[in-house]
Amino acid sequence: MNFDDDKAGLLLNAIGMAVVDLIAAQVPITRDTLVERLEHNRKVTGNxxxxxxxxDAAELVRKGQ
Structure with a gap:
């Protein structure tokens, strides 16, 4: 995948927020839990x-690219 700076920033922000959520919930950070959290955040996000x-961040983590 090829990203411009704006899209890369959005993906980095989404992944970072998901990691912080998992740490706060004391959930082990694995590929599966990260993808689940990103999908959850997608569902609850209003915009x-x-x-x-x-x-896109969940897809990136899922595929490992």
Whole structure:
């Protein structure tokens, strides 16, 4: 995947927020738990840009690219 700086920033923010959520909940950080949290965040996010960022970040983590 090739990202411009803005999209990379959105993905980094989504992944970072998911990691912080998992740490706060004292959940082990694994690929599966990270993808689950990103998908959860996508569902609860009210704006289209946030939904897309979480969806793309989950795909990136899932595929490991």
């Amino acid at each position: 289209v840009i946030g939904k897309g960022a979480n969806r």
